[in-house]
Amino acid sequence: MAICNKCGQQLPENANACPYCGTFVNEQNAQQAASQQVAQPVDPQQAAPQQVAQPVDPQQAAPQQVAQPVNPQQNYQQNYQQNYQQGYQQAPQQNYQPGYGAPQQGYAQPYVTPDMDVQQSKGIAWLSYMGLLFLIPMFVRRQSDYTRFHVKQGATLFAADLAYGITYGILMAIINAIFPGHYSYSYLYYMPSYYVHSDVYNVFSVLLGLGGIFFFVLAIIGIVNAATGKRKELPLIGKIPWIATLLDNTVYKQ
Structure with a gap:
């Protein structure tokens, strides 16, 4: 009930x-x-245990990445390959003039440093001081800045030597007209006659002939400079700008 x-x-x-x-x-x-729905006190023993941070075991912890020693040879190869690939896109803008290996408009060429240009070009640049042979390096190594320098010096030397030779011939013809020589005749049938210049002509011939020795010495100096990787102007005539300007406006015009 x-x-x-x-x-x-x-x-x-x-x-x-x-x-x-x-x-x-x-x-x-x-x-x-x-009345029954009253908050009952929580039993600490029955309450859910809180997650307590456990101490980390050093042996089970993940090992840290230790810096490995750098291999100099491997590092050099990586840097060289990276710089070589970047050279296809652009050339350095400081302390370098556009020459051999510098990217031109519409082309992607590897960058060649000035030292590399010297090493690749000095074997043919010395021909610039061998008279008309300067045409060989002028066209074979047309994009080389080092070869351009010596071609301009060699072409200037060739032009100066040619002008001196023409002047020498004209002056000696004038001297010979003013102080004519004579023919030497022989009474023996096996000794032909020959022309003997005057003493004045012989003196001027010796004096003006020293100019030919001067140009020969300049050629030797230019050959040594080009073959040893030096960019030095020739004495006296190296600063003459006419031939260099002519080549820049014709052969080397971009």
């Missing part, structure tokens, strides 16, 4: 309300359920 929670009397079966105090059974059940 159910008992009324308010007055303590027994309730009949299937009764909706207490016949003594009039309290509804459903209201009693609701109050009883509400």
Whole structure:
């Protein structure tokens, strides 16, 4: 039998309300359920254990990356390959004039340093001081800045030597006209006659012939400079700009 929670009397079966105090059974059940829903204290033993940071085992920890010693040869090869690939795109802008290996418009060429240019060109640049043979390095190594320098010096030397030779011939012809020589005749049939210049002509011939020795010495100096990788102007005539300007405006014009 159910008992009324308010007055303590027994309730009949299937009764909706207490016949003594009039309290509804459903209201009693609701109050009883509400009284049971009270926050119960949390049992520390039954509570979920918190995650405590465990000490890290040095042996199980991930090993740190230790800097490996750099191999100088491998590092040099990587830097050389990287610089060589970058040279196809652009050439350095400082302390370098466009010459052999410098990228031109519309072309991608590997960059060649000035030292490399000297090593590749000095074997043919010395021909610039061998008269007309300066045409060989002028066209074979046309893009080489080192070869250009010696071609201009050699062409200037050739032009100066040619001008001196023409002047020498004209002066000696004038001297021979002013101080003519004579023919030497022999009475023997096997000794032909020959022309003998005057003493004045012979003196001027010796004096003016020293100029030919001067140009020969300049050629030797230019050959030594070009073959040893030096960029030095020839004495006296090296600064004459006419031939160099002519080549820049014709053969070496970009």
